[in-house]
Amino acid sequence: MCGRTSLFIPQDDLEDRFDATVVTDGGYTPRYNIAPGEPLEVITNEATDAIDQSHWGLIPSWADEPEEGFINARSETAAEKRAFADAWKSRPCLVLLSGFYEWQQQNGGSKQPYRVYRPDDPAFAIAGLWETWDGDDEDVSCVTILTTEPNDLMAPIHDRMPVVLPADAEDQWLTAGPGERAELCQPYPDGDLDAYEISTQVNNPDNDEATVLEPLGHEQSGLGEFGSS
Template identity: 45%
Template sequence: MCGRYTLSASASKLSDRFGATVTSTITDSLPRYNCAPGQTLPVITNENPNQFQQLKWGLIPSWADDDTGGQINARAETVDEKPTFATAYESQRCLVPADGFYEWVRDDTDSETGAGDNTKQPYRVTFSDDRTFAMAGLWERWEPTHTQTGLSDFGAGDADDMTDSEAGQQATESFTIITTEPNDVVSSLHHRMAVVLPPEAESVWLHGDADTVESLLTPHTGDQWETYPVSTRVNSPANDESSLIDPV
């Protein structure tokens, strides 16, 4: 899976890398060293490929009853079949920029005694030159259903009145990251990994048809990738500073 990632690039570097405008709101939020589910994070959608947008990590399908929860990952093998993702896979794709992601390895066995403390050691996976890349994502727009309460219900009043729970609700735009089988670099850390797109495939992912993009949902070769252990402080989404990506 992909449950945390980093985006330490500056706004100007992000704009140059993807040829898209970075809004002041996003600029003020960068860099990010511990992107976590539920947070609002920058992505590029096929609907507006020339400007970064802030979407919530955790895809909520348009037909959901409410905008709580959300799916942070979608499996490449079934993304075109699952009701939660099928519509977005057809026509609502996005690029999720990153320069690394975290995986956790359970350290439960001592090499000499066989004993362990059953803790998990976080590792950062990145390119050796720390370049920015794009993960394949899907996005959705959820809007509240406005239940009308007509005159027959109350004897008087506005037929367009909304229920109390709907009052003040706004549309929620959200995204998920597609995962696939791990390459040789990641396989020792986890049995899944994010689909990392080659730069030349990014535009195809955004604008190609479903049959064309299917071939892109494969593990990256892992060339020039590296992994290294980092502080367990990354375990808490409340921590977000540059020291999190330092090797330990």
């Protein structure tokens, strides 16, 4: 599962990191709390040197009206699902982010949000599929985020995680065929990711400011207590 992201590095750094130029109408705006249905920054296999925006939620071609769409797709079954099969064959994309958020169910009570990020990389890419929904009055560029089994870091938080791509596999994801891309859909190495508890202000997407990144003032705000056995 991946239901909230962020991307907030400066535009020059973003373009340098991915060797691509922002082409979005209105330019690029740093965001700290991006929710489904909002635009995500993406690089598609049809424009590998361009950073554009797509609606977060893949709208199936047969849908009568634009809708939120599918925000996630299981990488293990995407090729078999009607909503994703065509995109899986020929429309991979990179979804760019500074980190994502996940919620941990705690003893049947309220859910605790965590921020997950790469300490060594202020922006990175996760695997996505893109589509264009053709309507009578509008065409909507849309995207879904692929998920996989959790790594040891994520397992205590949630039973799924997005397919985080190593930097040296980003170009491969865009140019490879379906079989080779399937091999890339693996849990990301634990050591390259970190996570910490944050406040529930992230639950409201209207709270789109840097304060959502702040760790809770716990004695141990990370996940060290969940170390692998």
